[in-house]
Amino acid sequence: MSCAIWEERVALFAGGDLGTAEAAAVERHLSACAACSALAADLRLELDGLRAAHAEPLAAERYAAVRGRVLAELANPPRRRVVWAWAWAAALAVAAAAVLVVVMRKPAAIPPPEPPRLVAIVPKVERPAPPERGSNRSLRSRKRIGWQAEAPAPLGKVGQTLSSVNQQVDPVLSRAVEDSPVRMVQLATADPNVVIYWLFEEKGEER
Amino acid sequence: MKTLALAAVEAGGEPEGRDSALEAARAGDRTAFDLLMRRHERLVLRTAHRLAGNLEDAQDASQEVFLRLYRNLAKLDTGNLAAWLYRVTVNVCHDAQRRRPATVPMEDALELAAAGGDPQQCAGEAERRALLLRSLRMLSEKERTALVLRDLEGLSTAEVAGALGSSVGTVRSQVSKARLKVRDFVERYSRRRL
Numbered sequence: 001m002s003c004a005i006w007e008e009r010v011a012l013f014a015g016g017d018l019g020t021a022e023a024a025a026v027e028r029h030l031s032a033c034a035a036c037s038a039l040a041a042d043l044r045l046e047l048d049g050l051r052a053a054h055a056e057p058l059a060a061e062r063y064a065a066v067r068g069r070v071l072a073e074l075a076n077p078p079r080r081r082v083v084w085a086w087a088w089a090a091a092l093a094v095a096a097a098a099v100l101v102v103v104m105r106k107p108a109a110i111p112p113p114e115p116p117r118l119v120a121i122v123p124k125v126e127r128p129a130p131p132e133r134g135s136n137r138s139l140r141s142r143k144r145i146g147w148q149a150e151a152p153a154p155l156g157k158v159g160q161t162l163s164s165v166n167q168q169v170d171p172v173l174s175r176a177v178e179d180s181p182v183r184m185v186q187l188a189t190a191d192p193n194v195v196i197y198w199l200f201e202e203k204g205e206e207r
Numbered sequence: 208m209k210t211l212a213l214a215a216v217e218a219g220g221e222p223e224g225r226d227s228a229l230e231a232a233r234a235g236d237r238t239a240f241d242l243l244m245r246r247h248e249r250l251v252l253r254t255a256h257r258l259a260g261n262l263e264d265a266q267d268a269s270q271e272v273f274l275r276l277y278r279n280l281a282k283l284d285t286g287n288l289a290a291w292l293y294r295v296t297v298n299v300c301h302d303a304q305r306r307r308p309a310t311v312p313m314e315d316a317l318e319l320a321a322a323g324g325d326p327q328q329c330a331g332e333a334e335r336r337a338l339l340l341r342s343l344r345m346l347s348e349k350e351r352t353a354l355v356l357r358d359l360e361g362l363s364t365a366e367v368a369g370a371l372g373s374s375v376g377t378v379r380s381q382v383s384k385a386r387l388k389v390r391d392f393v394e395r396y397s398r399r400r401l
Binding site: 047130 | 237257263266336342354358380382390394
């Protein structure tokens with residue numbers, strides 16, 4: 001059994017692939033290790049055998065056959081290749097035409113969506129009293145009640161943008177809204193099926 | 208030890224830096240291209256034979272190599288034609304083998320070798336030669352290529368690395384593993400026969 005850590009170096013040594021210093025180190029090891037020395041001898045034997053097995057020259061006809069086939073193909077490219085070349089060219093032409101049609105029929109650029117329009121600001125008029133301790137109502141259901149307004153009371157004009165509403169709303173009403181802890185803002189979008197409800201509750205922080 | 212430069216001199220006798228046949232072939236001279244093939248056909252067919260393991264596949268590979276040579280004449284660096292041919296031969300053989308894997312697992316290779324053993328050959332050199340030829344089949348593609356170029360074609364480790372686009376360290380590792388596997392294969396086969 002040879003030494004595993006030396007095997008690779010012995011294999012390189014057998015083929016003359018080591019530098020002087022490395023080869024000297026392997027030689028020292030081989031002189032002390034019979035197993036690795038046997039491995040080196042085997043490796044040299046197999047290498048010599050491999051070279052001998054592959055040394056047999058190939059017949060001249062083999063070379064001539066290759067040359068003949070190459071020159072024949074250069075003189076007359078196989079039809080198969082020509083057909084494939086035409087097939088590729090046709091496929092590319094079809095693909096290019098398809099791309100052209102798609103580009104030509106491309107619709108005009110989609111306009112950017114309109115900004116949401118303010119429809120109403122509904123203050124909460126009455127906030128329900130907090131549930132008694134031990135009530136089985138969930139926090140979520142309590143919050144939902146808190147957000148419900150008694151009646152929608154549009155404050156801004158339909159079509160106003162959100163950024164301009166503070167300046168447009170009546171100052172008295174605006175103050176009333178500000179006093180309410182829960183408010184709802186209804187915003188309309190360009191899509192009539194999409195309406196944005198913005199519910200928020202002020203915590204009494206100073207502005 | 209033969210080097211690529213020596214291979215080039217053996218191939219044509221003319222310094223590759225001033226290769227008139229190559230220049231003429233570039234200009235479209237088919238006779239010059241035929242001469243170019245004659246110069247390098249041994250390198251190409253022999254290497255392909257060693258990599259592919261049979262002459263029919265090796266001839267197909269050689270044909271493809273020379274067709275690629277013709278198509279790339281204008282782009283070739285004349286100083287490295289032998290290295291280019293080795294690289295393309297290896298690539299063509301690898302492509303062919305990927306379409307039809309030729310690597311045989313060690314156990315299968317031993318079975319094949321045992322099955323192919325003729326009673327008359329058992330103790331003879333012919334059997335040993337056949338065994339060694341078969342041993343290349345159970346190496347991985349990269350190990351076989353490194354072994355063929357280094358030990359059978361006689362290129363230096365650096366030249367093998369250059370032809371394969373690899374590092375010297377990688378080639379050394381592949382060569383040493385390949386040698387150990389060949390030796391292991393022969394040893395196991397010999398043990399089985401006893």
